[in-house]
């Protein structure tokens with residue numbers, strides 16, 4: 001059934017892939033994004049090129065904190081909000097925490113207010129694996145002693161708590177999806193795979209914090225989108241949290257090996273001291289998402305990197 005969906009942060013990496021996918025399925029999308037300056041807005045403009053050709057796509061260049069203005073602009077009935085807009089970046093938030101609370105927490109509150117005012121019941125929220133900090137692995141949604149170790153991760157945990165309050169008070173369905181190291185076409189420039197590709201194709205050194213043994217549960221963006229789509233139809237409980245990851249942590253040096261093998265090039269590495277605030281490993285237990293959302297990650301790391309490199313070569317060189 002065709003849905004009318006608001007996507008915040010729809011010009012970003014995950015958001016633009018999501019908008020294209022949902023539009024291809026015949027849905028109507030209203031995208032809210034202010035083109036924040038975390039990375040160059042040309043990339044975000046490019047991200048939206050395809051969607052802007054679709055008559056079912058509306059773009060609103062606005063800040064998510066402007067509740068009243070957005071309430072005025074958004075007319076008619078909506079099936080769901082997918083709230084992706086955020087100030088991203090675990091590492092950047094450690095060095096420069098200003099603005100994270102304002103955008104990620106106050107911004108989420110503003111979009112929740114909008115959901116209440118517009119009577120939109122389904123609210124899908126982009127949370128993050130980073131909120132697990134150094135919790136026991138694999139990370140499990142039932143683990144309750146969460147101690148996020150970066151300002152960014154703290155804002156995501158706080159947003160989940162506020163989402164829970166709203167779900168109880170206003171009977172909306174707040175579905176929080178904890179994404180694990182997403183990668184694919186349109187990747188954010190600050191993320192490691194982009195830096196590896198720049199190292200290989202633009203002859204830049206890759207700065208490796210520590211010895212390259214940190215491991216991440218890299219998840220291809222199409223798998224994340226599949227999980228988001230499933231969450232749109234999840235209406236069994238008012239508040240639910242799901243991990244969305246591949247369930248397969250891979251060490252940084254292994255990722256580098258795959259890139260080198262795929263490109264036939266050798267990366268120049270500069271080892272620097274590790275920084276506090278980043279987890280040693282992220283690893284999703286996907287049991288809950290698999291049982292309740294029928295979620296499964298289907299793209300393995302070699303396939304995913306191949307697809308990413310195809311995009312990188314046609315857009316970044």
Ligand SMILES: NC(=O)c1ccc[n+]([C@@H]2O[C@H](COP(=O)([O-])OP(=O)(O)OC[C@H]3O[C@@H](n4cnc5c(N)ncnc54)[C@H](O)[C@@H]3O)[C@@H](O)[C@H]2O)c1
Nearest residue numbers: 009012013014033034035036063064084085086126179182
């Ligand atoms: N990429 C990942 O690996 C990853 C992992 C976990 C969680 N997430 C979460 O997924 C979501 C999307 O991440 P992404 O990697 O696509 O990031 P992104 O930075 O590419 O996208 C975020 C978008 O939000 C927009 N935005 C920021 N502040 C805004 C504001 N005040 N008003 C309106 N728009 C605003 C930005 O312009 C950007 O287009 C974020 O909430 C992020 O925290 C991402």
